[in-house]
Amino acid sequence: MTGQAKAGRPNQLLRNLNSKIASIPMILTALVIFLGGTTWTVVYSFTNSKLLPRLSFVGLEQYRRLWAAPRWIVSIENLAIYGVLSLIFSLVIGFVLAALMDQKIRFENTFRTIFLYPFALSFIVTGLVWQWILNPEFGIQSVIRSLGWTSFSFNPLYTPEIVIYGILIAALWQGTGLVMCLMLAGLRGIDEDIWKAARVDGIPMWKTYLFIVIPMMRPVFITTLVIIASGIVKVYDLVVAQTSGGPGIASEVPAKYVFDYMFLAQNLGQGFAASTMMLLTVAIIIIPWAYLEFGGRKRA
């Protein structure tokens, strides 16, 4: 207000000028990169760009080719299996660990530090460690065989049918600590009196969790779900490090398909079409959530 009085009646654009200057990077990022870049990719996914992006439209041709490609189908199947299982397992394991940690245990900090440290490591490190542990010649399989169970077979990384589960094991090791932490924060937010009331009524502990506490933690669950889900769609580094998509194409994922077509196969149109499909997947997850979270709140 004082600034306005001093300068007379300044131009509308110059009001609050410093704040606008400070926001220039954000405005540029929001408009040019996030809005502009996304639109650009979607538009060019309808062209037959090869080595360089060209504006010669071919309609839905790239998408037709995409859905006819066996490698893309495998990628989508893998993403679906990996996605569903990692959602279920990380929520269940994360919640159980958090519930155990919430029993006023000793060494809580030590346990939390242990459960969470993998989250500080990169997917590359995670993938390489588990590649080594699951190595058929030296890893778990050979150790158990050397204990006398010679027919034991656990070799996910070289068995096309189950390779995605090998990746899942590594991903769960890396990510459940985060889910545990979020759940624990949610559990700590539950009113102590609810527990007392449940105990007075003689409700067993597991029932209290299942029918009272979990429904009360709905917002925490939804937030966690969205975080895990948008992470799942992006999964890339882990696969590159652990299996490089192999054996064959058995552990390919959409993010890797995009990268390979854009930067290695020099078939930009396919890459754009595939990345637009990824965007669509995220939109299917995010839009209902945003609608429930923000649209609902405004109306209430």
Place this chain on the structure above:
Amino acid sequence: MPDAVTLKTAGGRASGPSGPKPKRIISPRNIMLYGILFVAAAYYLLPLYVMMVTSLKGMPEIRLGNIFSPPVEITFEPWVKAWATACTGLNCDGLSRGFWNSVRITVPSVIISIAIASVNGYALANWRFKGSEVFFSILVVGAFIPYQVMIYPIVIVLREIGVYGSLTGLIIVHSIFGMPILTLLFRNYFASLPQELFKAARIDGAGFWQIFLKIMLPMSLPIFVVAMILQVTGIWNDFLFGVVFTRPEYYPMTVQLNNIVNSVQGVKEYNVNMAATILTGLVPLVVYFVSGRLFVRGIAAGAVKG
């Protein structure tokens, strides 16, 4: 006889139920509880242990023994080799090159992204202008867009500016993608500070930058530390941007690590690979163990994005 009776009753009263029931430390419930927790902890620690043990063995021992057994003869040679002489393609100067690249990427990226985001968050919290919330909403929603969708347009933009393939280009990219979460973090923090402070400073005639530098900054050290933890681990662990936006001589440590371990030529040296893996994970691990509770706060803040 009467004496004995009184004694008995007296003893009975003393050992009878009085006061709260003392908690037994070893109860079936506690055995179950700690049992599960210890098994889980062992599972989480196992990979770290296997990495350590493998990196300290010689190759002959690895070929003979199992991956869980501790080294019979401790050797630090794999560590030296991983750091100084392991080969990626034609370069044989080990991970040290990647390490220094990562340092040269991480330090400026962290500083720039935090500088931009803190000023921006402050502007959004205290100096709103028409449309500021719209841009902010786009920014936050944009955080959910898969990077793959925006990579190629960014390549074009960077090529136009002439920084594609250089460290500068990668630093710009990290600053851009760090923006949504950091801006949200700072905006929420500055909005939670008492508004009276800001108003008093305004009445005293302080301007935009003055209030930021003299009032807001000194009060927000913790949130800066949280932002730093978030960015250092995030940028150090990045792989995708490193591959896409830099030339091989500028590859960050994660990319170089992957190239060393997953190279197809030559004999696989598992001990060197594991030493290299630990070396790459060391920086974020140190940040994690040193920062402790602040790290948890950082990821909790990162988790509420959107």
